Every structure is written in structure tokens, then in C-alpha cells.
Amino acid sequence: MTAKTAADPGPESGFGSEPDQNLNDELLEILDEELELDEEGEVSDGSSAVTGPAGDPRTFELATLVFEIPRISGRQRVDAFLTTAVKYATRNRVQKAIAEGRVTVNGRKVKNSYGLLQGDRLEITILRPAPEAMQAEPMDLDIRFEDESLVVVNKPAGLAVHPTYRHWSGTLANGLLHHFRVQAGDMQAPFKPGLIHRLDKFTSGLIVVGKTDLAKKKLSRQFAERSTRKVYQALVWGVPKQPAGLLETNLGISRHSRMVMDVYPYQGKIGKEARTAWKTIECFEHFALLEVELFTGRTHQIRAHLRHLGHPILGDFIYGGVDGEGHQFEAKARCQSELLALIPRQALHAARLGFTHPLSRQWLEFEAPLPADIQAALAWLRQQSW
Template identity: 40%
Template sequence: MSEEINDFAGEQDDDALFEHHRIVADKGQSLLRIDKFLCDRLPNASRSKIQDAIHNGFILVNNQPIKPNYKVHPLDVITVSLPEPPRSGEVKPENIPLNIVFEDEHVLVLNKEPGMVVHPGYNNWEGTLVNALVYHFQQLPEMQGNEGRPGLVHRIDKDTSGLMVIAKTEVAMMSLARQFFHHTIERTYYALVWGEPKEPKGTINAPLGRSPKDRRITMVYEGDMAPYGRHAVTHYEVIQSLRYISLLKCRLETGRTHQIRAHMKYLGHPLFNDATYGGDQILKGTPFSKYRAFVENCFSLMPRQALHAKSLGFEHPVSKQYMQFDSELPADFRAVLEKWEHYVTYN
């Protein structure tokens, strides 16, 4: 149900794909939409999940990408590949400390540290948030079709810090997933970006999808590609202008993989030190060596994209009371922001 859950399949940082299923259509196969064809043949596969996989390029027919309305022909060879190899077994519990902001018998709100992967996957089977959750909490619910990710109704990227809500019961999971689906959960992020946007406030409404050239990158689909992208909307507001960089508040309306990072790149203002989207280069400023040394020092202080999930608001699944949470910027983010404030004041 949740858009966040739908985007889980494409979260991995590695661009390799591993074949999970290979199906050859019969000689007498009648023309049938591929989502319906695969629903009948794959366990736990819903039509929406299959369509998401097609959008992400995980399903090929005769080694070629296809549209969700493609109709299977006789002897078509259909492959389903995913960013992680087939794996069985339960998630290993690990005693990893959690920064818990709020907890009751239904939900848990925590502040994720930068560098922590949210759930196990290829190259990251241990040390994830989910490994910690299964250690500290028993019998967390799982969304159908997303087994091995107990409690999760959304996620944030490995090197993004900030607030997440975890479902502790089935009732909570369904309620939160429904709120994500209907865009009623409030999520704001603080981001440091290169340059100063022309407009102090704005909305980026641009469909997103995986880059055909590099699956690790999300990009805006324009022109003929637009119908293949997934609806994505980000609202932004400039909080502070610091000559060569800006502090933005971004509010997510949808929750696509790398949404803010890709949308800000599209706007011409990549996140500061975002290596995936070109922000780890000096994109604004002077050619002087003193300035270059200053920026490189900032990169060292915050060796990740400057993005923090600052606030989170949702309706409690049981009491129906609206709950609002806010978080402080982490130490590395604050340190870099303070250095820039000092730089523009005295230079």
C-alpha cells in the first residue's frame, strides 16, 4: 500500500542485478498483459508490485525493457532480476543501540544515525536498522510482500540522518501505510545545496525513475521518457542563503528513492557533498586555493550528503491523535553549517 514500501526494491547502492525468475511462455500462449501473466506464476506478487518492478527495469522480455501494458506473446522469455541475490533465512538480531524519540505499544519513533543502512540487502546483511529492531523488539509485523523488513513502513537512505516511524503492531502498520499512501504523513528534511535557488519557495513536480545508464542513480524522466517515470513532488523553501550554498527545508509529498537528491540535482542545486549526484565537487565559489581548502575541510567534516529528516507528523494509529516530532541537526551537519556561516561573514 505505501509508496515508501513500493520503492524498497530499488534501494540498493550496487547496480548489479541477480536473476530470480526465468519464465518461457507456452507456444499456445494467448496475448495477456504481463502483470496479470506474472501474478498467476509468481508467489506473493501483486499487480502493483509487478508494475513497480517493470518501472525499475527489473523485468525484461527477451532481454528488452517493456511497458507495464505489454502483452505476453508465445515463447516470450521473461526474466525477473533484483538488486540482491536470492537469499533465505531470518534476519540476524544484533545489539545495536537505537536513538528512540518516542515509544508506546503501537509505534516507535527513532532518530537514525547517518551511515546506518535501514534494512538488510546485498552487501549489507548485518549492522542494519532492522537487525537492531529484531534484537530490541519481538514479533514486529511485516508488510505483505516485504518479508524480512519487520516494522518498516518507510525508509531513508544510508547516509541520510533523521526521524523514522516504526510500526509495532499490525494495526499500526496498516494505518501508517495508508497514511503514506494518501500523502497525509508530514515529512520535512533540511538540506544543504550548492548555489541559491532563483525562487525562495517552489515545488518540483517531475517524474522520477532509475537512470538507464547507471541503476544507482535516480533521474527525472522528461519528454518521451516522462510516461515511464513515477509521480514525484517535492516542496522546498530557502531557510538560509550562504552565498555559495543554501540551507533548504524540503517537504516530501511523495516518497521516491533519492527523491530530494534527484530533484535538487534537476533544479541545478545538488546536495552538498552528495557524491552520487555530483555534489562532492566545488560547484560554486572562487578559484582561490584558500576557498578550495575550506570546502574540502567541510567535505571531511561531513563525508556524506547534507540531508537530514528533521520533522515527522502522523495520526496515531489507535488514539487518532496527531503526533508531531522534530529533531536537532546532527553534529556533522551543524559543524559544516557553522563553518559556512563564519566563512561568509568574514570573507
């Protein structure tokens, strides 16, 4: 069940409380980084600074999340919907917010048991940490191209693209801000890196960033109109029966977990259309290296589609790539221990990126070789006699 958004409500939108401490910190970080902005809930512009929970020195703000309810099966209770839709929410926190009058449907306060209908406008006011000013941080950047309009960077796995409410430093955007200020000779210059698209934190590869408002606008239009080229390489469990194929489905947030995208019928009423082409580059006994091209840019699109195809990406713990979901063979345990030691993240790399230069209108296409961890995994597979 999805809802549109204009901004990220942030990972600590749990009604003024920290997320449950028994949750794995890395899992929280990944969840924070990867869900697409337009899948979470619109945030109103009327945020205001307030005092946070007792003993918390941070500045907090009130913000209103807005959900427009799509077609749903039956009348889902409003407390059940919000428990699933808001990050780190619990049923108790949601019901407390309802009791305090911080939840409305179509402008009216409701009870926990209210059943949502298609077209309802659901609003909830939450308490969250106020955003901090982004800090410039020196960082070794693998820059593949740069001019006065844009920069193309080969992002390593493990580096988040931009700051979030939970992690305000150590991101690609922090490093780029430092890089641009050094170029300008002014370490206080009010420059904001123009992030046009994003890669998951643990996906490596190419990303383009605009340096001027005009470049940002024109590049953003190309991504929106799908006139760019995005080609990835992925090491997956199993060998596809066909050498190549095209997968067309809808993708939407899972009914069971907000951090997972599920496949729905193509051009149906649930989710958004997603088209992925793939072909096999190299085959092994129980694995394959695939080239994957995106024709849309949905959250977790490649990861969800390859799982749906029956070939989850090696190391992808969200989409079955750690235990090799659906694959059984005698040497499986050895493969898991050996390969996951070499590449302890999803084996997915943004290998090629093409777009039209926003000023010269020249078509540009860049390539980034597979990083060392995926190369090491491939080398190990090539040595096996099984």
C-alpha cells in the same frame, strides 16, 4: 525505463556470479540500499533452494524477475534492456541466460535481438543467495517516542534501515528486533519490525516503525495516501534565486544508470509524479541551508530534485554534490576539502515527521535536531569571510 516490482531481487542477482570486483564496495552497498522496491522488477513466489556456484557454501535460490514494459522509444533489444535493468548484470551474462532459455517474453523464449514492445511481459530466472533469518543485535537507539503501537527513531547517517541480500546485519531493523525482544522478555519472540517507510543509508533523521499488524497497516495507508508530513533539511551548493518554491516533475530510473533517478515531464508517461516544496533557511556566500517538504515519496526525490534545481546536496556523490556540479568560484577547492572532511556523506536530514496515531487518531509530530556533522559544516561556513 521502469518496471514494477513486488520484492527486491537483491544485489547479487547477476545470474549466480558475484559483481565485478573492480566496483567500489561502498558504491555497491549504497546501490543495494537505496533503490525503491517498486522500481526494480517483480519477484515471483516460486523461489526454490538450489546449489550455488562451485565453491560457494551459501544456500542459493532460483527466482523469477518480471518486468512489464512501459511505453518506450523504439524497440529496445531484450539483452540491452536486461543488462540495464538487473543489478550487476553484464551483456555476456544476460546473453547466456537467454541462450539457456531462462528469458521469456509473453511466455515464449526469445533471441538476444528481440525488440521489446509496450505491454510485453518479460521474465528472467536468476540465481541469488537465499535470505537468512534476521538476527537481533544490541544497538544504541535514539528513540524519540514509543508506545504499544509504534516507535519513532532518530536514525544516524551510515545505518541502513533493513537487511539486504548483501548485508544481513548491523541495520536498524536488527537493532529494533533486539529492542522489542528485550521489552517482551523473550529473546526468541517471532517479532518483525514493521518498517513503514525508509531513509537512504547516509541520510539521518526520523523514521516510524509499527509494532503491531494494525499499526503497520494504518501507518502504511497514511504514507500511501500522503497524509503524513515529511520535512527535511539539506545543505546545498549555491543559493537559490527565489526564497521558496515548488518543484513538480516525474521521476524515473535513468536511461544511463540504474542507480540514478532522472527528471521527466510532470504527469507524462515516463516515471512517477513527484512534488517537492523548498524554502531557504540560511544563506552563505556559495551555499544554502534549505528546508524541504515532500508531498510524494519517490526514490532519491529530494536529491534528484535539488540537482535539477541547480543546487545539489553537499556530499551527494551520485547527484553532483561532491564536485559542486554547475558551481564555480575561487574558493571552491578549499570548500570541497574542508566541508567534505566535516561531512563525508550527503548533507540531508529528516528533521520533522508527522502522522496520525493509528489507535488514538491524535496527530503527532516529532522533530530531530541537525546531527553533529551538518552542524559542524554550518559552523565552518558561518566563520568564513570569503
